[in-house]
Amino acid sequence: xxxxxxxxxxxxxxxxxxxxxxxxxxxxxxxxxxxxxxxxxxxxxxxxxxxxxxxxxxxxxxxxxxxxxxxxxxxxxxxxxxxxxxxxxxxxxxxxxxxxxxxxxxxxxxxxxxxxxxxxxxxxxxxxxxxxxxxxxxxxxxxxxxxxxxxxxxxxxxxxxxxxxxxxxxxxxxxxxxxxxxxxxxxxxxxxxxxxxxxxxxxxxxxxxxxxxxxxxxxxxxxxxxxxxxxxxxxxxxxxxxxxxxxxxxxxxxxxxxxxxx
Amino acid sequence: xxxxxxxxxxxxxxxxxxxxxxxxxxxxxxxxxxxxxxxxxxxxxxxxxxxxxxxxxxxxxxxxxxxxxxxxxxxxxxxxxxxxxxxxxxxxxxxxxxxxxxxxxxxxxxxxxxxxxxxxxxxxxxxxxxxxxxxxxxxxxxxxxxxxxxxxx
Numbered sequence: 001x002x003x004x005x006x007x008x009x010x011x012x013x014x015x016x017x018x019x020x021x022x023x024x025x026x027x028x029x030x031x032x033x034x035x036x037x038x039x040x041x042x043x044x045x046x047x048x049x050x051x052x053x054x055x056x057x058x059x060x061x062x063x064x065x066x067x068x069x070x071x072x073x074x075x076x077x078x079x080x081x082x083x084x085x086x087x088x089x090x091x092x093x094x095x096x097x098x099x100x101x102x103x104x105x106x107x108x109x110x111x112x113x114x115x116x117x118x119x120x121x122x123x124x125x126x127x128x129x130x131x132x133x134x135x136x137x138x139x140x141x142x143x144x145x146x147x148x149x150x151x152x153x154x155x156x157x158x159x160x161x162x163x164x165x166x167x168x169x170x171x172x173x174x175x176x177x178x179x180x181x182x183x184x185x186x187x188x189x190x191x192x193x194x195x196x197x198x199x200x201x202x203x204x205x206x207x208x209x210x211x212x213x214x215x216x217x218x219x220x221x222x223x224x225x226x227x228x229x230x231x232x233x234x235x236x237x238x239x240x241x242x243x244x245x246x247x248x249x250x251x252x253x254x255x256x257x258x259x260x261x262x
Numbered sequence: 263x264x265x266x267x268x269x270x271x272x273x274x275x276x277x278x279x280x281x282x283x284x285x286x287x288x289x290x291x292x293x294x295x296x297x298x299x300x301x302x303x304x305x306x307x308x309x310x311x312x313x314x315x316x317x318x319x320x321x322x323x324x325x326x327x328x329x330x331x332x333x334x335x336x337x338x339x340x341x342x343x344x345x346x347x348x349x350x351x352x353x354x355x356x357x358x359x360x361x362x363x364x365x366x367x368x369x370x371x372x373x374x375x376x377x378x379x380x381x382x383x384x385x386x387x388x389x390x391x392x393x394x395x396x397x398x399x400x401x402x403x404x405x406x407x408x409x410x411x412x413x414x415x
Contacts, residue, residue, distance in 0.1 A: 032321045039328050078336035144273055151320070187346075194346060203344035211345055215335055215353060219328030226320050237272040237383055241297040244385065248280065248295035253265075253388060 003132040010127035015235050017131050019138040020168040023049045025119040026231040030112035037108040040216040044108030051169050057104045068093035071212040131239050142236040147229035154221040161225025185210035264396050268403045268411035270385040279406035296386040323360030330356030
């Protein structure tokens, strides 16, 4: 059930509230989106709600990075052990990396600029959207959430902030990959050693290749949660403003003189 | 007739207040709601499309935290405290750098100054009623988180 049946008469809609999440157009900084594509191919597209593209690029990155051993190469390069870095990189896979990596950055940058223009047009058109969904499996509606709370949840476990914001697609995607990466990077065992104070043991037990995925995932999950909470709140205000204007402006106000001045 | 002017923030409370008023018999013909636009939003159109909007407080911070975090994690493999602790330290330093960067923008540029002065959009609710209902309506407004109200007439 919805509170508005879309008759597809608008040229552009600002948002779509569905069972699995709220998808919306909003202004974004193309450099920031490009940066997330740089940190991890696919993240820029996930920020833009282009989930299929984003996930395809993410899976591509996982396959190529792990086979070409790019993360290990990065670790050795930062450590200054360039010979080891050269040795570990697999040329058979490495050359596949560059074109798609840069495509991801360029495409998310370009898309952001285009989508910003669409955002302005949709805002000016100001067409009504459905803002309430109730179905047997889920309930979703526009609401105000706390950006900082969303960010903290994604810091504790990437994906939780997204669940708080009812972004089921990003949430499940990140949560599933966190299981895989936590397992193969031996994160949990290492944390155990760290809490016991055996820092040296922790360093030994960690897997370089997998551990290096984590900073990008944590950073992205926190940024995605924070920025989407802000934008969801703006959408809520936009929708409430339109409703109040349409429902409560029948009364023609006449400012009365005070009794005292009579 | 009396007029009660009140001020609300955007939240479900304002709709709770309005529906309660209607339940108590105040008709829509006696309620005027005026959502006040942010001045900031109109200005944004004149800004370049490259401008981040409102989220810029943490965007640079988290981007730098991630970049520093990768470097810290890598180098941490050789340092005594290991990759996690050094990764976190580096990420935290990156985050602080990003915040300082943003604070400098707010402090020293025109663009930031505008954002700093930004106020949350508010809603003006005006209810017209007979003198004997004023107390009841005021208590409905108060119970539903009105920022403030004033009665004239």
